[in-house]
Amino acid sequence: MSVCPFCNHQYNLKDAVFCTHCGTQLISEPKQTVTSDRLKFWGGELRLLSVFFVNIIGFEKFTDRDVYNKTTIYIRECLREIEDMIRSFDGTLNEIFPDDRILGIFGAPRAHYDDPIRAIRCAHRIKNWWLKKKSSEDLLDDVDITMGLHTGRAFFGYVLKELPYLTVIGDTINTACRLAEICPPHEIIMSQNTYDKVREYVDVEHLGERSVKGRIAKVDVYLVKDVKKKMEISSSQKMPLFGREEEIKKLITITEGIKENKSTFCIIRGQMGIGKTRLKEELENYLIENKSINFIETHCSTEVQSPYYPFKFLLRNYFKLNEFDSKELIAKKIDDIINIKGLTPIDVKGIKHLFLTDLRRLRGDEIRSINEEIYTSLKNLIRHECRNQPLVLVFEEFNRIDVMSLDFVSHLFAELENEPLMFLMVNISKESMATLSEVIPRLEELNIMPLSVKAIGDLVKFTLNDVDDKLIDFVYRTTGGNPLFAIEALRHVKRAKVIKEVSGRWYLEKEKRLPFLDDLYGVVMSTIDSLSSDYRLIIDYASVIGYSFGLRILQGLIDKPQLKEQLSYLINEGYIILSKNEHDPVYIFRHNLLKDAAYTVLPLRKRKEIHQHVAQLFETLYADQLSNFYENVGHHYLSCDHFKKAATYFKLAGDRAKNLYATEQAFSFYDTFLKIKKERGDEVPADLTREVFLHLADLYEITGNIQKMVKTATEGLVDAQKDKDLEREVSFTERNGYAQILLNKLSEAEESLLTGVNKCDGELPDILTLLYADLGILYAQKYEYEKSILYYNLSWNTARANDIKEGEILCLLNLSHLHRDLGNYEQALEYLNYGLEDIVPPDDMRGVVQFKQLIADVNYQIWDLRKAEAMLVESSTVSEAIGSTETYIKSALGLALIYTSNGNFKNAEKYLKLVDKKISFFIRENLLAEINLKKAIVYYFRKEFGKTRDYIANALKIAQKFTQREIECHCFNLLSLVDEDAPLKHALKAFKIAEMLKLPPLFAIVLFRLSQLYNEAGDTEKARYYGQKALLIYNDMKNKLNAEHRQCFALRPEYVRLLEM
Incomplete structure (x- = not known):
């Protein structure tokens, strides 16, 4: 014995289709069952629908029980006919309402190109059928129908698990229901939403805005007076390429x-x-x-x-x-x-x-x-x-x-x-x-411009063969020459019978606006819904995975032996593209809109379930290569509200992007992490947040946003202190101190860095090495060079004692730079040669060429040009091959200076051009000051003083921005050579800076220039004074060199000129 789900009447007819008591359909038709297979799996989806209610009214007037029963039975038969009419337009019925209403649904489970038009045509046919039926049946004298039609998004699927019936819910359905309630008898009214999509197919009377139950906003409604004839639906054709x-x-x-x-x-x-x-x-x-x-x-x-x-x-x-x-x-x-x-x-x-x-x-x-x-x-x-x-x-x-x-x-x-x-x-x-x-x-x-009239004509003729010129002109004007729109327009006008065929030739009957061109959603959904359930399911799952999707992930979601064959079918039909066909094929949606449309209609709950499953599949299937998918896994976990894991993966994605110098993406991933932290703070571990702040501080240093570097380091420091995380506390202290150095706030930097050293208390050698190195930089900027050397050595000793090779290399570079600037050339070479021979691994070609370029630079200062040239040629060749851009630029500039000093201007020009090619987003902005300065020197010796002044101006601007005092001093000194109006003024500015910096080689060059200027002015006393001071410094530097290097140094042009003076 079975029970009707609506009236609870018991029946024992095994194959009963309708309830014998209330007439409700008990068995869905096979077609509906097939189309709902996928929806049973998903539970439903959000669709763009056109729906209408057919209300039967007048039953309340019946007082005679027999008449009521007879009329009810007859109405049930009428409802079956209405259902047949809805199906004839490929619409769907609501199977839940067992009363005097029917809901027609267009756009689900299968969408059509023209669902709003189908809906209005179907409603109009029902109206005409009803009027005819009513005129021939006395039982219907006091019974009427009303219809309300609305278009919008609604959930379509299985609302209750215990009731296996498809239905729709949402504001779209409620609005259609309320429109039917306010509709006059035997009429159809529609909302503005629907009218906008069918206006060329209906004659209406605008009723204005009406209040409807359940909605705050009023609904603009139209009374349907007439609808054009039934359209014919034709399939599309793939077009050859015309007019290109x-x-x-x-x-x-x-x-x-x-x-x-x-x-x-x-x-x-x-x-x-x-x-x-x-x-x-x-x-x-x-x-x-x-x-x-x-x-x-x-x-x-x-x-x-x-x-x-x-x-x-x-x-x-x-x-x-x-x-x-x-x-x-x-x-x-x-x-x-x-x-x-x-x-x-x-x-x-x-x-x-x-x-x-x-x-x-x-x-x-x-x-x-x-x-x-x-x-x-x-x-x-x-x-x-x-x-x-x-x-x-x-x-x-x-x-x-x-x-x-x-x-x-x-x-x-x-x-x-x-x-x-x-x-x-x-x-x-x-x-x-x-x-x-x-x-x-x-x-x-x-x-690519729109097609010509001739090309559109060829396209139209290919589709329809023999056509009238007016039809071609109509298609051209309507579509603006867009080939895709022209193809769809032809399908449309043929269905709508805007054109007619006479003796094998097609003519335009009446020009119409084609509203479908305003919205491609219906086109795309119609394309997707034309697929059978199995193929559509693949598209559904793939749309959640992403624009590209691997076979292994898809197989983890859909366990079907024919999956690869089904994917091949989707490729042939133009839905997807096979982008990589190896052991793990990867597919891509042919159009992003296709993916987006399929994804949008899936129920949110189901989407979240799939997102979580996809994330877990990535973790399982690609465990060894998960770092390549951090952002994808994070996206999927975020989409299923698994915030802790999402935050973890976006943090890792940020780390990876940062280490690839992809700063914009790194900021984006970290920003997503911080948004999750802000909204779901309790679910995100505090140690992850501190790591993100630390990486952000590094990023702000890289991108030159030092103020934000300070702010981020301060926030991280406060957080670390609160949780007594000593390692992070010291790390943020180091970041803050280094940022203050970059801002030239040396007192604040000193306080911060010394605090960090004290907190380390001999522990945390990695951070301690950095703190000591930062203090070395700090005291060098304060011109306290003995302290600087002390802290550089402390950094080196700490790194060496704890086998921190990167720290050792950094210290050797810092010490060699400082001793070179102090004129201690032998000491600088000692550090560099030690690093090259004992510290830098031979297979670390970047490290090797960096040290060789610096050794060459010291040799240039000593004026051993032969050795410097040989090493610079080698370092430029190798650095070009391995992509060490900064080393290449410095090597090329060094060669340009050497060739200039030898009078080989052609070679010098060649290397300057090579430098220009290499200047890119890789280059630190503060390096540009050095590049421009050295270019200015080359052009000075070539007597191209206009270019010299331009490059000096650029170098000076950057040097002053980054407080590069040494370069600033060189710029003023060089300006004194090319500015005939105020040479002494520039030389004195250079002197003031050199006096402050206390760097012997720099001071000697400035003193030499002042002696030249006073000599040219006839002030022999001052010329002799400054010349003797310069010579004293040069002799001091010379005496520190070995015998071989002293011979080279004695050939320096400035030294020779001073001896002559």
């Missing part, structure tokens, strides 16, 4: 031009649907057939912006790296490929950083070094490939590129300008366009 002959020809010509060893940068721009991707595909087909030019395609779309995403995407394919490969296997695969390609490990050392990122807390210089190595490796790899065969690098969705990749693209182009290489960007944002325009002089642009 010139664009393809131009694109091919640009591409072929790279064979002349000249790099090209090309952008394909245009409105949505204009054919950008299609044009790119035509070029790729040409290149495949031609075979003389290679191409590599990468994508920039990602769920969360990740540093260097398009390059990592490209490199994974190039090196055949799978997402689940262990670190050891990744390293082996990269090594194997570079051996096959004939590259050296040094050539591509930086590539490993992208996949095997060091997550320790790195200092600014270390981070810059890693970034330079990544850049250089990418440059070397791309150069190698395009020299083997001309190469086109294709970037899809370039408008979504991350900041670091955008910078890389512009600098790669500059470095590889004489290579057979083309950068092809499909779609670009205004911001990216502005950035590239500043650095790329030859920027080819294909701005």
Whole structure:
């Protein structure tokens, strides 16, 4: 015995379709069951729907029981007919209401391109049918219907687990219900929302705004007077490419031009649907057939912006790296490929950083070094490939590129300008366009314009064969020449019978506005909903994973043996793209809108469940490579409200981005962490927060925002003191002290750093090494050089005693710099040679060339130009190969100075140009002062005094900004040589600074210049006074040198001139 779920009537008919007591349908039709399989799995989804209520009214007038019963039975039969009419328009019925109302639903479980139009046509047919029925049946004399229609978002699915019936809930449904209640008998009224979507298909009377129960805001309503005839639905066709002959020809010509060893940068721009991707595909087909030019395609779309995403995407394919490969296997695969390609490990050392990122807390210089190595490796790899065969690098969705990749693209182009290489960007944002325009002089642009009337005509003729010219003109004017819109317009006008066929020729009957062009949501949802349940389920899951999704993650969500075959079908149907086909295929949604539409309709609860499952799958399947997915895992945990884990992963993502010098992304990830902390403070561990503050302080130092560095270090210090976290407390003290040095607040810095040393109390050697080194810097800036040397030595001894190699190297560099500036050249060389021979590992090429460049610089000061030149040539060559940009620039500038002193201006000019190429976002701003100063010296000796003054002005501005007193002094001294109006004024300014700095070599140069000026002015007494003081200092420096170096030093031009004077 079974029970009707609505009236509780018991029945024993096993196959009963309707309840014998109330007439309610007991068994859903097979079609409805099939379409609801996926919804049973998800529980429901949020959809954009057009719904209407059909209310049966007048029953309250019946007093005779027999008449009431007969009428009720008849009405039940009428309701079945209404249901059939709704189904005939491919609508869905609400199965929950067992009363005198029917709810018609359009847009779920399957959406259509024209759901609002279907809904109004269906309602209008029901109205006409009812009027006809009423006129022929006496029982209906006192019975009427009313209908209310509304469009909006609503939840569609299974509301109660105990009732396996699909239904809809939400404000959209309530509004339609209330509209039906205020509707006049035998009429249809609709809301403004619906009218906006069907206005070209209906004749209406505007009733104005009406108050409805349950809504504060009034609803603007329309009474439907008439609806046009039933439309026909036709399927779309894939169009050939029309009207793009010139664009393809131009694109091919640009591409072929790279064979002349000249790099090209090309952008394909245009409105949505204009054919950008299609044009790119035509070029790729040409290149495949031609075979003389290679191409590599990468994508920039990602769920969360990740540093260097398009390059990592490209490199994974190039090196055949799978997402689940262990670190050891990744390293082996990269090594194997570079051996096959004939590259050296040094050539591509930086590539490993992208996949095997060091997550320790790195200092600014270390981070810059890693970034330079990544850049250089990418440059070397791309150069190698395009020299083997001309190469086109294709970037899809370039408008979504991350900041670091955008910078890389512009600098790669500059470095590889004489290579057979083309950068092809499909779609670009205004911001990216502005950035590239500043650095790329030859920027080819294909701005894809709307199709011509002829091209639209060809498209229309392909679809309909023989057509009238007026129809072509209508399609052209309506769509503005957009090919995608033209295709959809043809489908639309054919369905709506705006056109008619006469003797095989199509004519335009009446011009109409096509409102569907205003909203692509319906188009996209219709495309998705055309899939069967199994395929739609794949799209649902994939939309939660992200714009790109790996097979292994998807298999963890959907356990189906035919999954790969089903994915192949989705590829063939144009829903997704296979981007990497190895052991772990990765797929990408062909259009971001497709992914977004599928994701939006999933119920929030189900989305959260999938997000959590995806995060857990990442943790399980990619345990060895999880660092490459920190931001993705964080995103998924945040999306399922697992705040503690989300915070942890976003913190790790920030650490990784910071160590890759991706400062903008690092700030973004840390900001997400701090937002979680602010909203869910109790769920985020305090030690994580302190680590984030520490990394942020480092980031602010790197980006030059020292005020924020101080603020962040202070906040972290207070937090660490509260929890008595000594290690973090001392770390924040060091960060605060160093920031105060950068702000030239030396007293505050001294107090902070000495407090840190006291708190260490001999413990925490890593931090203590830094504190001592910072104090060495501090006292050097206070011109207390003995104290500076003392603390540098304390730092060195601490590092050496605790085997902290990085600390030892830093101390040796600091000590050598200071002794060089003090004129203790032999001592400086002793430190540098010791570091080179005993401390820096031989395979650390960056460290080796850095020390060699500094040794060369000291030799230049001694005036051993032969040895200096040889070492600078070596360091420039190696630093160029390994991507040590700063060392390369200093080596090249050193060579330019040496060649200038020898009168070899041609070679000097060559190295200056090479320096200009290398100046990029890698370079610290304060290094630019030194670069400009040395350029000014070169141009002075070339007697190009205009350029000399310009470079002095630039150097002086930067030096004063960063309190670089030594460079400021050199600038004023050089100005005294080129400013004929006030040479003594500049020389005296230099003298004042030199007197304050107390650096013998600097003081000697300034004294020598003053002696020259007074000699030129005829003041022999002052000339002799300053000259003798300068000579005394030079002799003192000379006497500290060994015999060989003394011979070289005696040849210094200033020294020779002083002896002559």
